[in-house]
Amino acid sequence: VELSNQIAAGEVIERPASVVKELVENSIDAQATQVLITVKQAGLKFIEVNDNGKGISADDVEVAFLPHTTSKIADDHDLFNIKTLGFRGEALASIASVSKLTVLSSTDGKSAIKAKFSGNELIKKETFARSKGTTMTVEDLFFNTPARLKYVKSLHTELNKIVDIVDRLAMGHPEISFRLIHEGKDLVWTSGNNNLQQTIAGIYGRMVASHMLEFENSDPDYEIRGFFSKPDTTRSNRNYVSIILNGRYIKNFQLTTAIIRGYGSKLMVARFPIAVIDIKMDPSLVDINVHPTKQEVRLSNEGHIGDLISEGIKNRLSGQNL
Template sequence: MGKIKALQTSLANKIAAGEVVERPSSVVKELLENSIDAGATEINVEVQEAGVASIRVVDNGSGIEADDLSLVFHRHATSKLYDDDDLFHIRTLGFRGEALASIASVAKVTLQTSTDGIDGYEVYAEEGAILSQKPAKARQGTDISVTNLFYNTPARLKYIKSLYTELGKVTDIMNRMAMSHPEIRMSLISDGKKILQTNGSGRTNEVMAEIYGMKVARDLLHITGETSDYEIDGYIAKPEHSRSNRHYISLFINGRYIKNFVLNKAVVEGYHTLLTIGRYPIVYLNIKMDPILVDVNVHPTKLEVRLSKEDQLYTLIVEKIREAFQDKVLIPKNDLDKHQPKKVLKQFEQQKMAFEERQQASSTTDDREYKSDDKAQQTPIVNETSNTYTPVSQTEPTPVDDVQHTVSSQNAEASDDYEQYAQAQREVLIDMTTSEALEDETPQSVNESTVQDAPRVPYMEIVGQFHGTYIVAQNDTGMFLIDQHAAQERIKYEYFRDKIGEVTNENQNLLIPLTFNFSKDEQLIIEQSRHELEKVGIFLEPFGGYDYIVNSYPIWFPQEEVEEIIKDLIEYVLEHKTANIAKFREEAAIMMSCKKSIKANHYLTKNDMAQLIDQLREMQDPFTCPHGRPIIINFTNYELERLFKRIQ
């Protein structure tokens, strides 16, 4: 008797479930995809105990016809594929038909559905088989309840993480689905508490405001671009909102959430030198393409995909992200606003009115009450009713406008009326979208000119230097701190980067050649990489044994630092064993700029400080050093007033 036999259906389903249903969030993902494919415009998800006890997904989609109910829980039964060619033109989120069969093999499933909102049916499945089917009252769409997940696979249940972790996974799936389908109203309720609610307006930035908060949403930049094969559309957050991992990079292909190492790398490369090492951006990017260019059938959960012409897409993403930041002011703003929205707006409206009344009264006040007009402009007046101080200044900006733009969604729960607050958020984002302010918005603290060619670094007056490290400057909007080392590092980096990229034969001969000695293993690396050094103008000539000499150097090398620069570049080659000339040039420029810049505790004259800022103003990216650290920090007048308790 032979040893090979077909697996029992129940066993085969459990094995398939091991690939598809890893945890409660896997169930939510599969059911959400089915609802979206059914054309739903509203999807509500409820979970108990993070989905381990129960998961319920209700949609208003097309529903399931009565004749199809017997195949709903049958393995690999689908309405989305008919022949082999369809596999290469997939435009739906689901297509293999294994989801419901896998879920029903490890949980108890109740399905209610109706195609017209009049005649409905209820199906109950367990152990991968339908146990009952009967007519029932059901509204238009499908209502699926999944209970006792992994009740018959205790080994799988054993590896479920804490309920907090599992709920985080469920929320993450909901967030990404909501971002990729903003036209669908979605909600998530956990143990009776609302976690997520979107309005289905079709605006992705509104969904991102709900997920990440208004502070991030205000600093989103819209990017678009296309090639002959790809079209991208998305939102990227300014570098100041970076995170400690790649989890906040959300990539979608034709509306499907995917994970792709190469595309993640492209996003990070687009932020090059704008983020510090170990920090990653918040990005939403939807990529549209002909389905024939992508294979989504290479992973059981369909998260990983295989792309054609990946290099073309990589270049497009990098270019569009860099273009988005070219004309933007990226001076970090301070997070000093933690108010409840209604209370604060009301309070500052009162202060504004009181301020205007005092300002009007002050214009008729006898000059004898003040020592001088200048001093009068700077004298604070006590607000006895609110116990706060309000400075009298003709140019002082009122804080009301600032507050209206610094309320985050995290304060929504503290608000007395969440719905009114959420509506206010949506109205702000709608205004930003329709006026294209979202793409062009710059921090209010900078007070940029509306002229297109205005410098990105605002005009500022030098006040002095702090600890020989930071330049203190000011203008009408507030105070600025400039890291002198980071500023010169950026200036020198852009200079070296451009010069290293110019492959020319313009070299300066040395009267006395420079001699460099290496070990045997170092000589082997040098011999392999000599052509890379030659591409940046360094020509090493063997001089017997393990010695090399250099007879010339590029004319753009600082004469007093020629030997040190050449030595640094050679050491870089020895350390990295590089064979990538583009990467070598980039890293060499960063290395040279760091070593040749002003160090901390180095005191400068006001003229030197002014000259440094003038040079910084001419840079392509004047807000971060090559390592991604900020160069300029801004404290607005309003923030300083709050720090000193002049306002609340």
């Protein structure tokens, strides 16, 4: 079992940022309103995700770490109508197989269960006390898979990837307050008051957020809104263009191109905007079973959605005196 978990881990858990992604997605799925992420040495030494979600019961805690156990799919039909972020049930088992993981969780805010795993093996289980929610602590990632450790890039790169993941999850969930602390320093801190512009401020800073333009261009099937920078505030790469579909950060080349197209000739060559586009649509029309990391997403009507986006941005810009 351990070997197959480590193989699965290679697929899902590539680097510290993958751990952060899976743990924070679980917090979101557990209906947390506050998620605190504490990281040391770009996550290689220490990653802790603390939430105030519904918690894991003492009975379920071991089961949650078995491969392919998920509490999130009731029947086959659900696979085509996925609203929660996790649905494969392999993340915790994978993380536990390549690290030393401690879970502390309470479902009632009184009694809590604390369980320690090392390379998938339960080494300690005891009762505790804590407020309602879950704390997952992942130490010494890849300690037992030195080959995987070799693929990890510089601490700088790995930390950037963590920030990226937290940024994206925070953008998809303005109703949740996210705070990311690395070596005692706040890197992300969003309000959680369900305001997208304030969420952007918690990510890119207040100055950037307050200078962005807002647009909306919906039709009966697609609700599209967002914030984008004026053409004089640009970046040299596309990393500041974010697309959120039904609360999930996605990668989609056509829609990214549509955002840029909305600027027409107002954007200088090789410059890219800062933009956060929020799309809501019928989840059954989204094909998300594309890649294990669930980021590259296909849409049945990409061309039309792209037109709504570029048209919305173009109209908003034409009303501006720039």
